Amino acid sequence: xxxxxxxADRRATVSPVxxxxxxxxxxxxxxxxxIAGFMGLLTAMASDGCMANTCNDALMTLGVGTSAISPIVxxxxxxxxxxxxxxxxxxxxxxxxxxxxxxxxxWALGALLTFTAVG
Numbered sequence: 001x002x003x004x005x006x007x008a009d010r011r012a013t014v015s016p017v018x019x020x021x022x023x024x025x026x027x028x029x030x031x032x033x034x035i036a037g038f039m040g041l042l043t044a045m046a047s048d049g050c051m052a053n054t055c056n057d058a059l060m061t062l063g064v065g066t067s068a069i070s071p072i073v074x075x076x077x078x079x080x081x082x083x084x085x086x087x088x089x090x091x092x093x094x095x096x097x098x099x100x101x102x103x104x105x106x107w108a109l110g111a112l113l114t115f116t117a118v119g
Contacts (some may be wrong), residue, residue, distance in 0.1 A: 015093030018093050022082060025096035030057035031076035032100065036107055043114045050118060060117035066110030 044064045047055060078099030085092045 063113030
């Protein structure tokens with residue numbers, strides 16, 4: 001029994017189905033990211049209910065920023081994670097799914113901060 005001689009020899013074989021599912025999920029993620037980012041910007045409309053000195057502007061800015069930017073950051077991180085795992089020959093189908101969950105949680109946290117800032 002011989003030992004693997006290089007990193008390429010140690011890579012596990014990944015099913016073509018894994019690759020196809022990963023690409024389809026990344027395409028879905030690429031569609032959802034700009035939509036979620038735009039919807040995050042729309043949370044700024046919560047400030048319509050603010051009267052003079054009744055809202056926490058800093059908290060509202062943090063909330064809108066989190067809702068708008070977190071989907072983009074999570075989407076890019078998922079893409080980078082998929083590329084790294086793909087090159088290393090590892091399973092990648094679950095990375096976009098985790099990114100959707102993490103992005104949704106961060107988006108909701110930002111929206112919660114925004115709505116909390118309204119006095």
